[in-house]
Amino acid sequence: MKELIVLTFAVPLLMAFLLPTISRVSFTLSKLIAPLVLLALAIMVVCIWNFHTETFVLHIGNFIGPQGIVFYVDRLALLFAFAIFAMTLLMWPWYFEKDESSDTRTRKLSLTLLLVAASAGMSLSGDIFNLYVFYELLAVASYGLIAAGNKKPAGNSYAAAFRYLMISALGSVFALLGIALIYFQTGTLNLAHLSEMKELLNNPAGLIAFVFILLGFGVKAELFPVNSWVPEAYMASSKRVAGLLAGLVSKLAVLVIIKALVLIYPQDEARQLLLFLGIAGVIVGEFSAMKAQDMTRMLSWSSIAQLGLVFIAFSIPGKAGMLAGLAVALHHLISKPAMFLIAERWGGSLQNLKGRAQSSPIMAALLILFALSMVGIPPLPGFWVKFLLLSGLSAQQAWLAIAVVLIMTVVETNYLYRVISSLYSRDEQQSVTSRHRTADTFSALILAGVLIFVSVQVQTVGQALDEIAQDAVDVKSYIDLSLGGGS
Amino acid sequence: MFDIASILFAGATGLLVIGIGGMVLSEHLYRMLLALAIAEAGANLMLVLAGFKWSASAPIITVSVESIPAMVDPVPQAMVLTAIVIGVGVQALALTMIIRIRNAYGTLNMREVKLKMEQEFADMADLPIETRSVPARNDQS
Numbered sequence: 001m002k003e004l005i006v007l008t009f010a011v012p013l014l015m016a017f018l019l020p021t022i023s024r025v026s027f028t029l030s031k032l033i034a035p036l037v038l039l040a041l042a043i044m045v046v047c048i049w050n051f052h053t054e055t056f057v058l059h060i061g062n063f064i065g066p067q068g069i070v071f072y073v074d075r076l077a078l079l080f081a082f083a084i085f086a087m088t089l090l091m092w093p094w095y096f097e098k099d100e101s102s103d104t105r106t107r108k109l110s111l112t113l114l115l116v117a118a119s120a121g122m123s124l125s126g127d128i129f130n131l132y133v134f135y136e137l138l139a140v141a142s143y144g145l146i147a148a149g150n151k152k153p154a155g156n157s158y159a160a161a162f163r164y165l166m167i168s169a170l171g172s173v174f175a176l177l178g179i180a181l182i183y184f185q186t187g188t189l190n191l192a193h194l195s196e197m198k199e200l201l202n203n204p205a206g207l208i209a210f211v212f213i214l215l216g217f218g219v220k221a222e223l224f225p226v227n228s229w230v231p232e233a234y235m236a237s238s239k240r241v242a243g244l245l246a247g248l249v250s251k252l253a254v255l256v257i258i259k260a261l262v263l264i265y266p267q268d269e270a271r272q273l274l275l276f277l278g279i280a281g282v283i284v285g286e287f288s289a290m291k292a293q294d295m296t297r298m299l300s301w302s303s304i305a306q307l308g309l310v311f312i313a314f315s316i317p318g319k320a321g322m323l324a325g326l327a328v329a330l331h332h333l334i335s336k337p338a339m340f341l342i343a344e345r346w347g348g349s350l351q352n353l354k355g356r357a358q359s360s361p362i363m364a365a366l367l368i369l370f371a372l373s374m375v376g377i378p379p380l381p382g383f384w385v386k387f388l389l390l391s392g393l394s395a396q397q398a399w400l401a402i403a404v405v406l407i408m409t410v411v412e413t414n415y416l417y418r419v420i421s422s423l424y425s426r427d428e429q430q431s432v433t434s435r436h437r438t439a440d441t442f443s444a445l446i447l448a449g450v451l452i453f454v455s456v457q458v459q460t461v462g463q464a465l466d467e468i469a470q471d472a473v474d475v476k477s478y479i480d481l482s483l484g485g486g487s
Numbered sequence: 488m489f490d491i492a493s494i495l496f497a498g499a500t501g502l503l504v505i506g507i508g509g510m511v512l513s514e515h516l517y518r519m520l521l522a523l524a525i526a527e528a529g530a531n532l533m534l535v536l537a538g539f540k541w542s543a544s545a546p547i548i549t550v551s552v553e554s555i556p557a558m559v560d561p562v563p564q565a566m567v568l569t570a571i572v573i574g575v576g577v578q579a580l581a582l583t584m585i586i587r588i589r590n591a592y593g594t595l596n597m598r599e600v601k602l603k604m605e606q607e608f609a610d611m612a613d614l615p616i617e618t619r620s621v622p623a624r625n626d627q628s
Contacts, residue, residue: 045595129566129569133569133573136573136577139577140576140577141581143584144580147584147587150611153587154591154607155587155588155591155592155603155604155607156586156603156604156607156608156611158584158587158588158591159591159592159600159601159603159604160604161584162516162581162584162585162588163601165577165580165581165584166510166519166523166581169523169527169577169581170507170523170526171512172573172577173503173506173507173523173526173527173529173530176527176530176531176534176570177503177530177533179534179566180530180533180534180536180537180563181537183534183537183538183562183563184536184537184538187560188540189562189566196507200509232604232608235608235612236604236608293612295591295611296612348612348613349609349612349613352613451615
C-alpha cells in the first residue's frame with residue numbers, strides 16, 4: 001500500500017507523455033482517459049489516508065539514510081496530494097476552441113498532467129534537490145499553459161509567458177545558488193539530515209542561502225519582490241489555468257518554503273524576513289487590487305495579497321503559526337480558483353459588469369459568498385481563518401502585522417463591494433451577456449459546497465487541521481522517520 | 488599568489504553578477520536570454536565547486552576497494568548535470584517564445600513588447616490604454 005504513493009506522480013508523468021500517442025489513435029479516448037486517471041489517483045490518495053493513519057517514509061530503491069531519494073508522506077503531504085488531484089479535476093480544460101487542432105488540444109492536456117505530476121512530487125519529496133527538479137518541471141508546464149493563451153495563443157500570451165519565464169529562471173538560479181551554499185556548508189541535501197545539522201547553517205552564509213531559496217521558490221508563491229509576472233500571466237492565460245496557478249501551484253511553492261523554515265531555519269531572522277515580505281505583499285497587493293479596473297487583474301492582485309497573509313501566518317513560530325498558515329492557505333486554495341471561474345465570463349472592465357447579476361444570478365450569488373468569506377464574515381471559514389491568524393499574531397505581540405491585516409481587510413472589502421454593487425446595479429443599456437459555461441458553474445458550485453461544508457463542520461475540520469499542524473511541526477519524528485529504517 | 492579554487496570561486500561569482508545584471512538591465516529579449524545562460528553557468532560552477540576537493544581523484548573505483556584514495560564528492564556533479572539539462576530545456580523554450588513574440592509583434596525590445604502586450608490586454612478588457620502616469624478613474628457606483 002505504501003509504495004502506491006509513488007504512483008501519484010509517476011502515473012500523471014507517464015500519461016503526459018503517452019497522451020500524444022493515444023490521441024493519434026483517438027482524441028476522444030485521450031480526452032476521457034486523463035481525467036479518469038486523475039480521479040483514480042484522488043481515490044487512491046483517500047484510501048492511503050484511511051489505511052495509513054501514521055506518517056510513513058518511502059526510501060526509493062531501499063537506500064536508507066541521507067543518500068537515497070526519500071518521500072516523506074505525512075497528513076500534510078497527503079492532503080496536498082488530494083487537493084492537487086481534486087483541484088485539477090475541477091479546473092480541467094474541458095473546453096476547446098472550435099478551430100483548435102487536436103494536436104493543440106492534446107498538448108494542453110499533456111501540460112496539465114505534467115503540472116499535476118510535478119505538483120504531486122513537490123508535495124511528497126523530502127530532499128531539496130528533488131524539490132528543485134520537480135519545481136522546474138512545474139515551471140515548464142506552467143510556461144506552456146500560459147503561452148497557450150486565453151482563447152488561442154497570441155502575442156500577449158507569448159510575451160507574458162516569456163516575462164514569467166525570465167523571472168522564474170532568475171529565481172531558479174537563486175534557488176540553485178542557495179542549494180550550493182547549503183551543500184557547501186553541510187554536505188547534504190536531505191531535509192531530515194539538514195535538520196540534524198541546522199546549527200551549521202545558523203550563520204550569515206546559512207541565512208543568505210535561506211534568502212536565495214526564499215527568492216527562488218517565492219517566484220511561484222507570488223512572494224513580494226518577485227511577483228510582477230502575476231497579473232500579466234493571469235490576464236494572458238485562460239481563467240482555469242490562472243485559477244490553478246493562483247490556487248494550487250502557489251501553495252506548493254509555499255509548502256517548500258515552510259519545510260525549509262520548520263526543519264532547517266528555526267531562527268528568528270528567517271521568520272522576521274518572511275513576516276516583512278508578507279506584509280509588503282499584502283499592502284502592495286490590496287492597494288493594486290483596489291486600483292485595478294478589470295476583474296482578472298483585481299483577482300490577481302488580491303491573490304498576491306492573500307499569499308502575503310499566508311506568509312505572515314507562517315512567520316508565527318510553532319504550531320499556532322503552522323495552523324494559521326495552513327488555514328489561510330487552504331482557504332485561498334478553495335476560494336481563489338472559484339473566483340477565477342466566476343471571472344471567466346466577467347473578465348472585462350469592471351464598468352461592464354453593471355447589471356450582470358440579472359443574467360447569471362447563480363454566479364453572482366457565488367461571488368458574494370466567496371467575497372464574504374475572503375473578507376471574513378463570521379459563519380464562513382474566512383472568519384475562522386482570520387481569527388486564527390490574528391490570535392496567533394497577538395500572542396506574538398506583532399501589533400504592526402495585526403494593524404496591517406485589519407486595515408487591508410477594509411481595503412479588500414472596499415473593492416469587493418464595488419464589484420458586487422455594480423453587479424446588482426440597474427443598468428438601462430444591457431450589454432451583450434455571455435452565459436457562464438456549465439462546467440464553470442458546476443466547479444464553482446462544488447467549491448462553494450466545500451466552503452459551506454467547512455463552515456457547518458468547522459469544529460471537525462478545525463480539529464483535523466490542528467492534528468495535521470501538530471504533525472507538521474514535529475521535527476524530531478521527521479528526522480527519526482527519514483533517517484531511521486523507514487517504518 | 489592566488490590558488491586556483493579562489494580564482495574559480497571569483498569566476499563563478501563574476502558570471503553570476505554579469506548574468507543577473509544583464510537580465511535585469513538589458514532591454515533586448517535575446518540578450519536577456521544570453522544573460523540567463525551566463526547566470527546559470529555561474530550557479531552551476533558554484534555548485535560543482537561546493538563539493539570539489541583538489542587533492543582527490545575522480546569518484547571511480549579503479550583499484551581494490553581497500554585502498555581507495557580520497558575521492559571527489561560525485562553528488563554535486565550529478566546535480567549540476569541535472570541542472571544543466573533543465574537549463575538547456577528552459578533556454579530552448581525561451582528561444583521558441585522569442586521567435587513567436589517576434590512573429591507577433593515584430594520587435595524584440597522589452598519595453599515595446601510590454602507596451603503592445605498591455606495594449607492587447609486593454610483591448611481584451613475593453614478598457615482605455617493603461618499608462619502609469621494616468622491616475623485610476625474614480626467613478627464608482
